[in-house]
Amino acid sequence: MSIAPPYRYIGQSILRREGREKVTGASRYVDDNVIPDCLHGKTIRSTIAKGRIVDISFGEGIPWDEFIIATAKDLPRNVVVLIEQDQPALVEEFVQHKHEPILLLAHKDAGLLEDAARAITITYEEDKSAAFEIGEGSLQKEYLIEEGDIEKTFAECDVVFEEVYRTGAQEHVYIEPNGFVGWWDGDNIHLRGSHQCPYYVHKAVKTAFGLKDDRQVDILQETTGGAFGGKEDFPSTVAIHTALLARKAGRPVRMIYDRAEDMACSTKRHPSETRLRIGCTKDGKLKALDCDFRIDGGAYITLSPVVLSRGILHGSGPYKWEAARLVGKSYATNSPPYGAFRGFGAPQSLFAIESAMSALAEKLGMCPVEFRRKNFLKKGDVLPTGQALEGDPMLDAIVDKGLQMADYWNRAKKIAPIPNRGIGLSVFLHGTGFTGSGEVYLASRVALATRGDGKVEVRVSSTEMGQGTETIFPQIAAEVLGLEVDDVLFVKPQTSKVPNSGPTVASRTCSVVGRLVERAAHDLKGKLNGTPIADYHATHGETLGEAKYQAPPGLYWDDEKYRGSAYGAYSWGINIAEVTIDPVTMHPTVENFWGVYDIGTVINPTLAKGQVEGGIAQGIGWATCENVVLEEGAMINTHMTNYIIPTTMDAPPIMVDFIENPYEYGGFGSKGVGEIPMDGPGPAVLNAVSMALRRPLNKIPIIAEELLDD
Amino acid sequence: MTEPIRLKLNGKEVDLHSHPMTPLLHALRNEELSPGTKYGCGEGECGACTVLLNGDAVMSCMVPLCQAEGAEVETVEGLCIDGELHPLQEAFICEGGAQCGICTPGMLMSALYFLRQPEKAPGGVREALEGNLCRCTGYTRIYQSVERAIGEAAGK
Numbered sequence: 094m095s096i097a098p099p100y101r102y103i104g105q106s107i108l109r110r111e112g113r114e115k116v117t118g119a120s121r122y123v124d125d126n127v128i129p130d131c132l133h134g135k136t137i138r139s140t141i142a143k144g145r146i147v148d149i150s151f152g153e154g155i156p157w158d159e160f161i162i163a164t165a166k167d168l169p170r171n172v173v174v175l176i177e178q179d180q181p182a183l184v185e186e187f188v189q190h191k192h193e194p195i196l197l198l199a200h201k202d203a204g205l206l207e208d209a210a211r212a213i214t215i216t217y218e219e220d221k222s223a224a225f226e227i228g229e230g231s232l233q234k235e236y237l238i239e240e241g242d243i244e245k246t247f248a249e250c251d252v253v254f255e256e257v258y259r260t261g262a263q264e265h266v267y268i269e270p271n272g273f274v275g276w277w278d279g280d281n282i283h284l285r286g287s288h289q290c291p292y293y294v295h296k297a298v299k300t301a302f303g304l305k306d307d308r309q310v311d312i313l314q315e316t317t318g319g320a321f322g323g324k325e326d327f328p329s330t331v332a333i334h335t336a337l338l339a340r341k342a343g344r345p346v347r348m349i350y351d352r353a354e355d356m357a358c359s360t361k362r363h364p365s366e367t368r369l370r371i372g373c374t375k376d377g378k379l380k381a382l383d384c385d386f387r388i389d390g391g392a393y394i395t396l397s398p399v400v401l402s403r404g405i406l407h408g409s410g411p412y413k414w415e416a417a418r419l420v421g422k423s424y425a426t427n428s429p430p431y432g433a434f435r436g437f438g439a440p441q442s443l444f445a446i447e448s449a450m451s452a453l454a455e456k457l458g459m460c461p462v463e464f465r466r467k468n469f470l471k472k473g474d475v476l477p478t479g480q481a482l483e484g485d486p487m488l489d490a491i492v493d494k495g496l497q498m499a500d501y502w503n504r505a506k507k508i509a510p511i512p513n514r515g516i517g518l519s520v521f522l523h524g525t526g527f528t529g530s531g532e533v534y535l536a537s538r539v540a541l542a543t544r545g546d547g548k549v550e551v552r553v554s555s556t557e558m559g560q561g562t563e564t565i566f567p568q569i570a571a572e573v574l575g576l577e578v579d580d581v582l583f584v585k586p587q588t589s590k591v592p593n594s595g596p597t598v599a600s601r602t603c604s605v606v607g608r609l610v611e612r613a614a615h616d617l618k619g620k621l622n623g624t625p626i627a628d629y630h631a632t633h634g635e636t637l638g639e640a641k642y643q644a645p646p647g648l649y650w651d652d653e654k655y656r657g658s659a660y661g662a663y664s665w666g667i668n669i670a671e672v673t674i675d676p677v678t679m680h681p682t683v684e685n686f687w688g689v690y691d692i693g694t695v696i697n698p699t700l701a702k703g704q705v706e707g708g709i710a711q712g713i714g715w716a717t718c719e720n721v722v723l724e725e726g727a728m729i730n731t732h733m734t735n736y737i738i739p740t741t742m743d744a745p746p747i748m749v750d751f752i753e754n755p756y757e758y759g760g761f762g763s764k765g766v767g768e769i770p771m772d773g774p775g776p777a778v779l780n781a782v783s784m785a786l787r788r789p790l791n792k793i794p795i796i797a798e799e800l801l802d803d
Numbered sequence: 804m805t806e807p808i809r810l811k812l813n814g815k816e817v818d819l820h821s822h823p824m825t826p827l828l829h830a831l832r833n834e835e836l837s838p839g840t841k842y843g844c845g846e847g848e849c850g851a852c853t854v855l856l857n858g859d860a861v862m863s864c865m866v867p868l869c870q871a872e873g874a875e876v877e878t879v880e881g882l883c884i885d886g887e888l889h890p891l892q893e894a895f896i897c898e899g900g901a902q903c904g905i906c907t908p909g910m911l912m913s914a915l916y917f918l919r920q921p922e923k924a925p926g927g928v929r930e931a932l933e934g935n936l937c938r939c940t941g942y943t944r945i946y947q948s949v950e951r952a953i954g955e956a957a958g959k
Contacts, residue, residue, distance in 0.1 A: 112896035115904030116888070116911065118839015118879035125838045266938050268843045268851055269905040318841070318905025319938050352844040559903030559939045699899040703944050707902065710941030733848035733936070741932045741942050 096761075102568040102578050103761045106699035110563040110583060111316070120316040123272040123287045124349050131274070132161065133203040134338045134348035135210050137196035138358065139188040142427040142725040143223035146186055146195065152212035160209060161199035161342040168337060169303035173330050174296060180393035180430065182301055182333045188217065189392035190429045191727035192358040194330070199338040199346050223427040225726045226389075227366050230425035233390045234398040236405055236655055240477040241416025246381040250372030254453045258369065258445035259792040260775065262389075262721035263362035263434055263714075264728065266738050269318020271328060271359060272349035273335040280304070282336050285313040288328035289320040290596035291554045295588045297329035298336055313587040317558040321711070322433030324558070325598050326395050327359045356731035360432025361721060363388040363400055363423075367408070367445035377459050379468040382417040382477075384408045386442050390423040391430035391726075397423040400431075402528050404438030406659045407772075409477050410446040411488055411522045412468040417477040428726035433598060435708060436771035439523055440715070444793065447519040447776030452789040461780070462501070465520050466492065480658040483647075486665050487691060487754050492520065495667035495689040498748055504671065509784075513674040517780025520667050521772040524660030525756070525765035526601040529650035532642055532661075537595040539609040541570055541617050541638040547627035548580045549617070553594040555606045556586050559707075560767060561700035562602055566610050568696060569760055573614035576626075595642075600765025603696055604662065605642070607760020612640035645758040662756040664764045666690040668709070668773030671745075672781040679800040681782050683713050683745040690769060691754045694762035698751075701766055706747045708770020714739045715771075716778040716793045808872045812836055813881030823869035828852040830868040831878065839879040839908045843936070850935030853909035854878050860916035862934070879908035882915070891915060891952040900948030902939035910935045914949045918956065928953075 114120040151157050165171045165183040173180045184195045195215065200206045224230030247253060273286035282302065288294055291312045299310045312332070317324065331348055339346040350358075365388045372381035386405050390397035405421035454464035470476075472485040496502065501516070508514045526532050540552040551570055557563040567581035574581070584591055594606045617638025621629050629636060650657035669687040674680070688709055695701050718737040722730045730736045737743075755762025775793050783789045786800070807818035812831075821830035826845075831837040831854075840863060843851035847865040854863045855877035882889040891914050894900065901907040910932065917924055917931035924931035928949045929942075937945060 106899075108896055109899065109901065111904070112901055113888070113892075115901040115907050116879075116892040116895045117883045118837070118908045120904055121838075122841070122905065124832075124842065127835060266936075267903070267905075268849055268936060268938055269841070269903070270843075317903065319903040321938070352846075699944075703899040703902055703940055706941035706943045707937075707939045708941075711938070732846060733844040734846060738936060738938060739941075740934075740936060741929045741946075744942050747941050747943050 096573055100572055102572045103694065103696055106697055107564055107568050107578055109561065109700065110567065111557065122269055122318055123274060123285060123315045126274045126285060128274060128345045128347065131345040131347050132199040132201050132342050133206050134335060134346045135198045135206045136194045136334060137198065137210055137213055139184065139191055139193040139195055141188055141217050141219050142191050144188050144217040144219040146184065146188065146215060147218050148216040149196065150214045152214065155209045155212045159200060161338055163197040163337045163341050167341060168301055170301050172301060173333065174300040175326055175395055176398060177394040180395065182330060190427050191725055192429055194334065197334050197338050199342050223725065225426055225428065227364065227387050227424050233394055233423040233425050234401055236402055236421040238405060238417065238419040238477045238655065243381055243383060243416045243418045246416035247372045250380050251375040252373050252457060254371045254449065254456060256369055256449055256452065256791055258367045258448055260365045260441045260444055261794050262364045262431065263719055264356055264721055264736055265321045265323030265434060267319030267321060267323055270350040270352055270355035271324065271331050273332050274345060274347040275335040275339045276345035277340050281309045283311045284332050284336060285315050286328055286332060287317045288314060288324045289317065289556050289558055289598065290325055291586050291588050292593045293326065293596055294329050294332045298332050301333045302336065308589065311587065311589040313585065314556050317556060320558040321435045322437065322598065323359055325433040325596065327432060352733060353731045356736065357728055358429060360430060362434035363390065363397065363431040363438065363441065365441035367442060369445055369449050371449055371453060377457050377464045377467050379412055380415045382409055382414045384419040386419065386421045388423050388438065388441065389426050389428060389431060391426060391428040393430045395430040396433050397431065399528060400438040404442040406478065406524065406528060407439035407522065408442035408446060410443060411470050411486065411520050411665060413470050413474050414477065419477060426726055435711065436768045437599065439768065440771045440775055443521045443772045444775040447521060448779050448791065451517060451780040451783065461518060462492065462496065478659055479656045484662065484754065484756065487752060488520065488665060491665055491689050491691055491752050492667050494750060494752060495669055495687055498689065498750060499669040499687040501669060513676050513785050515781040515783065515785030516669065516671045517777045517784060518667060518669045519773040519776040519780065522663045522665050523600060523765055523769035523772055525662040525664060525759065526605040526660060527599050529659055530652055532605060533644055535595040535642065537606060537609060537642045538592040539594045539606060539613050539640055540592050541613045543626050543630040543636045545627060545630050547625060548582055549574065549576065549626060550582045550584050551610060552584050552591040553606060554586050554591050555594050555602045556597040558597065560704050561697060564700060565603055565607065565696045569607050569610045570614045573611055574618055600767045600769065604693065604756065604759035604763045604765055607763055608758060609640040609642060611760050613638040616640060661758055662764045664690060664692045664766065664769045666769055666773055668777040670774065670777040670781045672778060672785055674782065674785045679797040681717055681795055683717065683778060686713065686745050687748045688773065689750050689752060691752045692766040692769065693756045693759050693764035694753055695751050696761060696763055702749050704766060705749050705770045709747050709774055710739050710744045712771045712774025713744065713778060716775045717795055718743060720794045720796060808868055810871050810873060811875045813877055819868060821868055824867045826864045827866040827868050827871050828863040831863065837878040837880055841905050841908055843905065850913065851906050851909040853912040853935060855912055855916060860913050879911055882911060890955045891918065894948040894951040898948040898951055899944040906935060906937045910937065910945060917949065918953065
């Protein structure tokens with residue numbers, strides 16, 4: 094089965110499907126729901142990091158009998174189920190982190206609700222053994238990758254480089270905070286909210302309420318105002334809380350977070366610490382890598398094991414090693430749980446290796462470009478997990494294009510003698526889709542359905558959150574079916590109406606789910622056998638084209654040995670950053686930024702570039718201005734006034750281009766695009782700042798005050 | 804009960820019944836007059852709630868309702884007239900200026916202010932939009948959108 098180029102829709106910048114609603118203000122986000130007779134919900138949270146609840150008192154002057162008050166005891170199963178079942182939806186007795194939910198209140202008057210929240214006093218017996226640093230608390234998960242004889246290979250090296258790299262937490266700052274509205278009809282719960290994985294919420298709610306039948310839970314995704322991983326696991330808790338209050342109230346409830354609550358309580362990017370030891374020959378041939386990658390998992394397991402896994406799987410960078418050992422460890426602390434954030438561990442480990450590569454080139458007296466080139470992975474090379482690369486990474490071509498775009502050699506030559514100016518680069522890869530056997534376990538399904546009016550509906554649980562799902566799937570289906578793209582409709586993800594095509598995460602939507610949409614379109618095309626859709630529908634009724642995930646041939650991952658092909662495909666890229674340091678304040682300004690990527694076939698250039706540019710800006714923010722200040726494990730700068738994301742005046746001109754190297758098993762040849770933009774800016778900016786200051790740095794965010802202190 | 808506060812919203816007189824000190828943002832949203840005006844931070848940082856008040860771009864979360872009494876308020880809902888999109892709206896669709904869309908209404912209103920009074924932002928579009936945060940786009944496509952609309956207005 095294949096549709097050969099030239100394509101009618103693939104590769105075309107078809108306009109964003111929901112664009113008109115978004116520019117007219119007509120899109121409905123969760124907070125835009127108007128529901129009669131609805132109560133407002135509020136969460137009462139812990140003010141300590143670890144301890145036992147001794148007493149909860151309800152102060153005077155509040156008409157408590159008007160309030161709905163819910164506790165852990167009201168939940169049939171007090172758990173937010175994800176990978177493990179260690180996280181309660183509400184604290185029963187023991188608090189594990191600040192801002193942990195303890196009580197829920199609901200009232201029709203939002204103002205009175207705030208007064209009531211302030212009138213509640215919780216007394217604790219504080220446990221002073223709380224852990225706040227990586228390594229202080231218990232080990233949550235550990236992975237090991239070993240290939241070759243590491244110590245013997247180090248003994249053969251002329252040069253051994255060692256450094257410790259650190260990255261800070263990062264807050265997502267989707268402009269729309271978390272929120273849900275919900276109501277029960279009999280034993281069935283209806284929830285609408287801002288989230289990226291309807292079926293994660295479905296499973297968590299069904300489990301917490303002990304419901305037997307999948308059909309008792311209906312989760313709808315409202316237009317979602319940004320997510321970036323921040324609405325992957327966290328919304329499950331908000332949904333359970335909303336449903337619990339609604340059940341106790343017997344009325345609809347809305348729980349919409351304000352900015353400060355959202356920033357304080359929601360998940361963030363895992364802080365990391367990477368100890369690297371790299372051995373090479375004096376002429377720059379890499380031989381041995383010893384990588385000890387550690388992350389702060391926070392108080393509960395949530396997604397940390399898989400973040401850790403993706404982290405070490407990307408920790409060896411786009412290079413060939415004779416021997417490599419990568420150890421990953423996730424440690425518990427008494428911080429609110431860290432969670433998914435675009436890149437999912439890979440930006441942290443790639444930050445370490447790519448910062449080290451530039452520092453090591455400097456140590457060797459080599460050009461950072463040529464040093465990297467000498468060691469790039471090529472087709473057939475074997476990764477530390479034993480996976481032989483089937484596709485050609487084309488790294489030389491990607492790097493050439495990046496250097497040309499940035500006019501790198503001239504620019505570098507011009508900048509080199511000028512104090513406080515620098516140019517830095519990074520080269521990186523990102524695995525498409527779930528790690529290891531993840532896609533096999535997900536067993537995603539999609540459906541295309543005929544309609545009486547001759548149109549076709551795409552039914553998937555993959556969500557639109559700005560990146561373009563609603564537009565690219567109709568492009569793919571229309572291409573196969575030979576329909577007008579406007580005749581392929583996208584159904585709003587709702588668990589009662591769409592099959593489970595898996596979560597909208599892991600750079601999987603266009604490539605993995607897009608492939609399923611492509612196959613489902615072929616399935617439908619086969620059934621139609623040339624009959625126009627309206628005619629076929631009139632005779633046979635609604636007809637489905639369906640597809641279920643099948644691993645590409647030869648793709649195998651051994652969970653027990655932690656070896657095999659971790660990803661079916663990799664995207665690749667180069668970033669170049671040009672910076673200026675203010676000599677008085679030491680504030681780094683990124684002046685220009687370039688990126689060239691191979692994301693396979695580019696389905697929609699405008700949407701793809703837009704997504705990549707936004708990811709680069711987030712990466713620049715992570716490296717420069719985004720400083721999560723923690724106190725007893727919890728973020729204290731929980732406002733947009735003191736947690737700074739790039740504004741128009743901070744974000745540099747960003748130049749992006751692609752090299753298209755299609756992947757046979759991705760939707761029309763596409764590979765992952767969502768996360769790779771986050772991988773390169775951290776080290777590229779750090780390397781540029783290191784050049785500007787004439788000394789190697791090892792930590793992001795780069796904080797001007799700290800540079801002044803040094 | 805206090806007297807309702809009357810203002811002109813997108814050219815139409817309306818009475819608002821919220822408390823006079825309610826931020827204009829919440830009054831407009833709670834009274835279902837402008838669901839398109841968005842909350843992002845509530846403290847004048849993100850710009851998602853930007854509206855035009857007597858022609859000036861303001862963050863409606865920072866303006867008490869009483870201050871808008873008798874004023875002309877323009878919101879995103881007023882841009883599209885009789886189904887005809889404003890050139891800025893067209894441009895945001897064509898150039899990919901809207902992604903998740905939550906910052907878009909505020910971004911459009913700041914851009915509209917810039918279109919009408921470009922002299923207020925001598926540094927150009929980048930300066931004109933410095934009060935509006937976007938987390939999706941990295942701003943490049945938003946600049947292109949605004950520049951396209953400016954080009955069209957100039958008949959290019």
